[in-house]
Amino acid sequence: MPLAAEPVEALEEGGNQQQLLLATKGGPALEGLVVGSYCHDVLIRGGRVVGETLGGAAAFVSNVLDAASPREEEEQEAAPFVVVSKVGRDFAYASAPAPARRPPLLCASPTTSFHAQFSEAAASAHAPDRELRRVRACDPIYPADLPDRRFAYGLAVGVAGEVLPETLERMIRLCRAVLVDAQALIRAFDADGAVCHVSLEDTPYARLLPRVAFLKASSEEAPYVGVETARRRCCVIVTEGRDGCRLFWDGGEARVAPFPAVQVDPTGAGDSFLAGFAAGLLWGLPATDAALLGNFFGAAAVSQVGVPTFHPKMLQAVKEILEDKTTKRSSPCINGTTFTLERSNMHDELHTALQETARLMSEQQQADPANGNGGDICST
Numbered sequence: 015m016p017l018a019a020e021p022v023e024a025l026e027e028g029g030n031q032q033q034l035l036l037a038t039k040g041g042p043a044l045e046g047l048v049v050g051s052y053c054h055d056v057l058i059r060g061g062r063v064v065g066e067t068l069g070g071a072a073a074f075v076s077n078v079l080d081a082a083s084p085r086e087e088e089e090q091e092a093a094p095f096v097v098v099s100k101v102g103r104d105f106a107y108a109s110a111p112a113p114a115r116r117p118p119l120l121c122a123s124p125t126t127s128f129h130a131q132f133s134e135a136a137a138s139a140h141a142p143d144r145e146l147r148r149v150r151a152c153d154p155i156y157p158a159d160l161p162d163r164r165f166a167y168g169l170a171v172g173v174a175g176e177v178l179p180e181t182l183e184r185m186i187r188l189c190r191a192v193l194v195d196a197q198a199l200i201r202a203f204d205a206d207g208a209v210c211h212v213s214l215e216d217t218p219y220a221r222l223l224p225r226v227a228f229l230k231a232s233s234e235e236a237p238y239v240g241v242e243t244a245r246r247r248c249c250v251i252v253t254e255g256r257d258g259c260r261l262f263w264d265g266g267e268a269r270v271a272p273f274p275a276v277q278v279d280p281t282g283a284g285d286s287f288l289a290g291f292a293a294g295l296l297w298g299l300p301a302t303d304a305a306l307l308g309n310f311f312g313a314a315a316v317s318q319v320g321v322p323t324f325h326p327k328m329l330q331a332v333k334e335i336l337e338d339k340t341t342k343r344s345s346p347c348i349n350g351t352t353f354t355l356e357r358s359n360m361h362d363e364l365h366t367a368l369q370e371t372a373r374l375m376s377e378q379q380q381a382d383p384a385n386g387n388g389g390d391i392c393s394t
């Protein structure tokens with residue numbers, strides 16, 4: 015599959031071309047660009063507020079990229095990626111790890127805020143598990159808000175329509191490969207702020223799809239994406255909650271098995287999936303194998319309320335598995351010229367090894383009363 019970015023020569027707008035070339039030469043080889051705003055999440059069940067947390071795909075994505083990206087020993091602190099995010103002066107989580115590490119741009123408008131209303135009944139695998147209402151919206155992210163330099167990869171992860179079509183286009187110009195969350199493209203909001211969806215084909219984003227590498231949608235969003243049309247333009251990944259995910263491309267498809275999890279809060283599962291998937295590509299895995307890492311971090315996300323904290327032992331185990339199973343760390347697919355989509359012959363081994371880690375972590379978490387989760391937010 016060809017990559018999305020345009021040649022460096024095309025980067026004349028908005029900056030000095032020579033500077034751009036220098037920045038690319040001197041910068042980290044696998045620097046990423048994450049575009050989407052942090053937000054406030056209020057979790058509500060039965061008319062009662064049961065949680066208030068940092069939200070926004072950018073927060074969940076940063077958390078997983080920092081945890082799972084391949085890194086040299088001396089880069090322990092933070093993985094090489096930039097976050098372009100906007101919040102208002104009311105932002106309540108400036109000292110949380112993700113915003114503290116990569117501070118958002120401050121705006122006069124308030125921080126984007128969502129109310130997530132969970133149904134009283136336990137969610138089934140594919141039924142919507144929550145109703146989302148956007149109660150406040152921060153400014154959009156404009157093309158001029160993005161840094162003037164090249165990136166190995168970009169993640170377009172808006173939650174409230176903040177990634178404008180022209181901003182996505184600019185990302186495609188700056189990044190060698192762009193991964194997009196469909197929720198950044200097809201969300202609309204009714205008069206009350208309730209999230210609804212529009213058909214991707216009817217949006218200005220549709221024409222950009224052939225220049226996108228991967229488009230991720232939840233099974234609720236998939237009908238609005240139009241998988242059969244979209245798969246002819248880029249690789250489409252449909253996440254299916256506790257059932258894992260499927261990949262669709264022009265001429266092939268694959269199902270990728272899930273990992274065990276005790277769900278306490280489904281918020282951020284899709285975001286964490288996408289970041290785990292991107293990390294898998296950075297490790298040099300083919301897309302179908304990288305989706306295993308997506309499923310792993312999606313499962314880890316639902317096991318905690320809000321942005322999850324990963325146990326260092328779990329991360330060490332995952333890193334050892336990836337070091338053992340990947341051979342191409344020095345030339346990851348995301349930095350090459352094409353993507354391999356089909357599963358490798360060690361797909362099942364990788365699943366088994368990660369599953370063992372997921373099972374151990376899940377058991378530890380259930381046994382540990384200090385994990386602070388206090389029960390399942392999304393069901394009674």
Ligand SMILES: Nc1ncnc2c1ncn2[C@@H]1O[C@H](COP(=O)(O)OP(=O)(O)O)[C@@H](O)[C@H]1O
Pocket residue numbers: 232233252253254255256257258259272273274275276277280281282283284285287308309310311312313316
């Ligand atoms: N209950 C669960 N058990 C295990 N894995 C889960 C569970 N819920 C979600 N996941 C993982 O997270 C991914 C994204 O979840 P999904 O619910 O499909 O996305 P979204 O949060 O966008 O609605 C899934 O593909 C799966 O890998």
Ligand SMILES: O=P([O-])([O-])O[C@@H]1[C@@H](O)[C@H](O)[C@@H](O)[C@H](O)[C@@H]1O
Pocket residue numbers: 053054055068069070071072074128146173197280281282283284285286
């Ligand atoms: O749960 P998920 O679909 O991965 O992503 C979520 C968004 O849908 C939601 O709008 C936002 O408020 C959450 O913080 C989270 O980013």
